[in-house]
Amino acid sequence: MSDTPHLLLVDDERSIREPLAQYLTKQGFRVTQCGDAESARARLNAYSIDLVILDIMMPGEDGLSLCRHIRATSETPVILLTAKSEETDRIIGLEMGADDYVVKPFSPRELAARIKVVLRRLSAGGTRQHAPESGSFSFAGWVLKTGERALVDREGVSVPLSTGEYSLLHALVTRPRQVLTRDQLLDITQGREAAAFDRAIDNQVSRLRKKIENDPKNPAIIKTVWGGGYTLSAEVTRL
Amino acid sequence: MIPRRLPGSLPGQIAVLVAIALFVAQAINFTMLLRERQQVRFAEIIAPSVTRVVDAAERLTSGRFQRDRRTRVQLEPRNPIDPSARHRSDVETAIRQGLSDAGLSAGAIITRIDDVSPDDPRLKNLSAARKQRIVRRGGELHIAVEMPGRGWLVLHAPWPRTERGLIFQLLLQTLILYIVVLVPVLWAGHRIARPLNGLAQAARHFRPGEPAEPVEEAGPSDVRAVIAAFNALSLRVNAMIDEKDKMLGAIGHDLRTPLAALRVRIESVEDDEDRAKMADTIDEMNRTLDDILSLARLGRPSEPATDVDMAALIDAVVDDFQDLGANVAFEEAARLTMHLRPSLMRRAVRNLIENAVKYGGGAQVRLVPEARAVRIEVADRGPGIAPDQIALVFDPFTRLETSRNRETGGIGLGLALARAIVREAGGEITLANRDRGGLTATITLPR
Numbered sequence: 094m095s096d097t098p099h100l101l102l103v104d105d106e107r108s109i110r111e112p113l114a115q116y117l118t119k120q121g122f123r124v125t126q127c128g129d130a131e132s133a134r135a136r137l138n139a140y141s142i143d144l145v146i147l148d149i150m151m152p153g154e155d156g157l158s159l160c161r162h163i164r165a166t167s168e169t170p171v172i173l174l175t176a177k178s179e180e181t182d183r184i185i186g187l188e189m190g191a192d193d194y195v196v197k198p199f200s201p202r203e204l205a206a207r208i209k210v211v212l213r214r215l216s217a218g219g220t221r222q223h224a225p226e227s228g229s230f231s232f233a234g235w236v237l238k239t240g241e242r243a244l245v246d247r248e249g250v251s252v253p254l255s256t257g258e259y260s261l262l263h264a265l266v267t268r269p270r271q272v273l274t275r276d277q278l279l280d281i282t283q284g285r286e287a288a289a290f291d292r293a294i295d296n297q298v299s300r301l302r303k304k305i306e307n308d309p310k311n312p313a314i315i316k317t318v319w320g321g322g323y324t325l326s327a328e329v330t331r332l
Numbered sequence: 333m334i335p336r337r338l339p340g341s342l343p344g345q346i347a348v349l350v351a352i353a354l355f356v357a358q359a360i361n362f363t364m365l366l367r368e369r370q371q372v373r374f375a376e377i378i379a380p381s382v383t384r385v386v387d388a389a390e391r392l393t394s395g396r397f398q399r400d401r402r403t404r405v406q407l408e409p410r411n412p413i414d415p416s417a418r419h420r421s422d423v424e425t426a427i428r429q430g431l432s433d434a435g436l437s438a439g440a441i442i443t444r445i446d447d448v449s450p451d452d453p454r455l456k457n458l459s460a461a462r463k464q465r466i467v468r469r470g471g472e473l474h475i476a477v478e479m480p481g482r483g484w485l486v487l488h489a490p491w492p493r494t495e496r497g498l499i500f501q502l503l504l505q506t507l508i509l510y511i512v513v514l515v516p517v518l519w520a521g522h523r524i525a526r527p528l529n530g531l532a533q534a535a536r537h538f539r540p541g542e543p544a545e546p547v548e549e550a551g552p553s554d555v556r557a558v559i560a561a562f563n564a565l566s567l568r569v570n571a572m573i574d575e576k577d578k579m580l581g582a583i584g585h586d587l588r589t590p591l592a593a594l595r596v597r598i599e600s601v602e603d604d605e606d607r608a609k610m611a612d613t614i615d616e617m618n619r620t621l622d623d624i625l626s627l628a629r630l631g632r633p634s635e636p637a638t639d640v641d642m643a644a645l646i647d648a649v650v651d652d653f654q655d656l657g658a659n660v661a662f663e664e665a666a667r668l669t670m671h672l673r674p675s676l677m678r679r680a681v682r683n684l685i686e687n688a689v690k691y692g693g694g695a696q697v698r699l700v701p702e703a704r705a706v707r708i709e710v711a712d713r714g715p716g717i718a719p720d721q722i723a724l725v726f727d728p729f730t731r732l733e734t735s736r737n738r739e740t741g742g743i744g745l746g747l748a749l750a751r752a753i754v755r756e757a758g759g760e761i762t763l764a765n766r767d768r769g770g771l772t773a774t775i776t777l778p779r
Binding site for chain 2 (some may be wrong): 106112113115150
């Protein structure tokens with residue numbers, strides 16, 4: 094990977110693509126743009142692309158199909174641009190191995206932050222975490238479904254979570270048995286919806302405990318680590 | 333025999349009406365028959381009897397009366413007939429009339445009808461033919477006429493008791509008619525009613541947007557035509573809804589794309605405050621667009637209903653508001669499992685709280701489980717709504733405070749969408765002003 098990450102921006106809408114490319118260039122990325130899947134394939138072959146930003150809704154071959162192609166042929170990470178009404182597309186996209194998504198209309202800042210997170214994760218770990226967002230996680234009798242952002246108990250009753258609760262639980266469930274400091278948790282969760290999550294982590298943890306622990310005063314799932322932070326002590330299985 | 337209430341069904345109503353009509357027709361027939369019989373009786377019995385009595389009276393007055401056992405009219409010293417309720421005033425009148433026509437005057441005239449039973453002792457000595465005639469007639473007319481100073485003229489004559497036979501005849505005829513007419517009428521009614529019931533069923537269960545089996549065309553041709561028209565109508569409705577959905581998808585896409593472009597472009601605005609305001613405006617437009625699309629698509633929601641903890645659902649929504657710094661409180665409630673579409677219901681609750689925060693500066697939310705229903709109350713201490721305006725606020729795009737800016741006014745979609753969601757779940761939203769100012773919005777859901 095060179096110093097400036099090389100992004101491929103695929104969107105049929107010039108009105109979005111061009112100013113976005115401009116913005117990302119200003120943020121220190123090298124950006125190659127194209128308007129359809131076919132030319133995107135050509136660019137992928139021609140250049141060493143570090144990350145693809147992909148619009149789902151495109152005339153001709155759509156983003157999902159291109160995403161599948163990229164996943165089948167390379168390790169290049171993909172961030173999807175979706176509309177809210179394409180919720181099922183988004184879930185399919187994540188299941189197909191997209192690394193993240195943003196919902197239109199998105200803030201370019203947030204997109205840039207997500208790009209950095211994905212790139213950092215790759216350069217740090219070396220191996221790409223396969224679609225960390227997607228799928229369901231089972232722990233201590235609960236199932237966290239990322240597609241629908243729902244927590245389901247043993248009897249199949251769905252327990253809705255607020256945005257903050259979901260972000261925190263997702264952070265913990267994807268890093269089981271790791272001790273996460275409050276700072277780390279803030280970092281991880283703020284990458285998502287920053288505005289919706291500025292209350293103290295402790296507050297969110299106690300809310301979550303009320304919902305999932307048998308005895309919230311004596312927690313068995315989300316444990317407090319002395320002087321450190323929090324850890325999810327249950328066995329997590331990816332479904 | 334007229335039923336207190338006509339039956340509701342088509343065959344039932346036709347059957348009852350036909351039965352009544354048949355009965356009336358039979359009654360008219362019967363009356364005419366009865367009148368004819370009476371005329372016959374007058375000619376056969378009353379007129380000869382009167383003639384006999386008058387003749388006997390004339391003879392008695394002129395001294396030519398012979399006491400002869402064989403004549404019909406006998407002279408008795410005393411009245412042998414007990415007056416009874418079964419007297420015939422028509423006969424009495426006719427006799428008096430006949431006597432006065434002949435220039436005679438009589439005292440009391442007494443008549444009486446007796447039944448004759450086949451084993452009457454008086455019939456024993458009569459010939460078989462005569463006996464049979466009297467028995468068939470069924471009755472006997474006794475007449476006694478007082479001739480002042482001379483005694484009583486007494487006459488016995490057979491009296492036909494035809495009414496009884498007639499009634500029996502009428503009943504039998506009516507019964508036969510009923511069977512002959514009502515069976516085909518009921519059958520025809522059934523043939524019309526059954527396909528109509530099927531049609532009503534299909535119309536009741538018709539859910540726009542869901543492809544439905546066409547109703548089978550059956551019954552008479554006009555009913556078939558109605559069913560065919562209904563089938564065509566439901567196809568047209570579904571085609572229109574499909575078109576609407578496609579159009580909405582296109583509108584959504586076509587509006588979101590420029591919004592997204594705008595959102596990217598404002599990043600180059602230098603002034604932080606300006607940029608934040610622009611971003612807010614774009615978010616607001618996007619939310620409104622979401623609301624419009626959800627409201628328009630609600631007829632065919634894509635989200636399946638699942639078991640959801642209602643208390644956690646409200647708590648999650650309230651938590652999101654608290655995260656944004658809104659003054660929203662939720663009285664903690666026990667776990668309450670309900671079967672519904674969670675994101676849509678979340679949207680409905682959120683819209684109500686959003687209104688309370690916008691107009692009332694905050695909200696107190698309560699979850700009240702009852703035996704057969706669950707109430708979700710969102711109360712605020714805002715200005716409330718004038719009672720005559722309460723019904724209006726549910727209309728999409730109604731905004732009471734037209735003078736206010738977008739920030740507080742909203743576009744009026746929120747309540748309409750919330751109500752549509754709640755109604756789709758079988759519930760209802762009501763608004764009521766609170767005692768000491770403010771408004772309570774209540775979602776009532778069946779358990």
